[in-house]
Amino acid sequence: MIIKVLGSGCAKCNQLENLTKDVLKEMGIEATIEHVRDLNKIMEYPILATPGLVINEELVVSGKVPDKAKLNQIIVNALAKEDKT
Numbered sequence: 001m002i003i004k005v006l007g008s009g010c011a012k013c014n015q016l017e018n019l020t021k022d023v024l025k026e027m028g029i030e031a032t033i034e035h036v037r038d039l040n041k042i043m044e045y046p047i048l049a050t051p052g053l054v055i056n057e058e059l060v061v062s063g064k065v066p067d068k069a070k071l072n073q074i075i076v077n078a079l080a081k082e083d084k085t
Contacts, residue, residue: 001031001082006042006052009035013051016065020053023071029079056082 003020007013017035024031036042036054045054049063055078066074 001029001078002056003031003033004052004054005033005035006045006047006054007035007037007050008039009037010050012065016051016053016061019065019068019071023068023075027072027075029075 003024005013005017005020007016013035017033021033024033042050042052045052045059047059047062051061051065052059052063053061053074055075058078058081060074060078061071
């Protein structure tokens with residue numbers, strides 16, 4: 001699983017990165033996490049506001065930091081998609 005946090009490094013972007021790491025650790029899931037700060041690279045995704053979260057090249061969160069339960073569900077859904085391929 002490859003996860004990208006999209007954002008300049010603002011407080012909310014860092015919060016999303018840390019929350020994602022916490023949820024993955026609690027779930028016992030190993031993933032590659034990259035914080036994308038380059039605006040040109042961020043704009044390669046259909047994002048209108050940061051922070052953004054991309055899992056396996058699919059934008060799953062844009063413009064907000066989800067709560068822990070929602071983020072957990074997002075990751076479970078992404079894993080289910082991985083299993084189907």
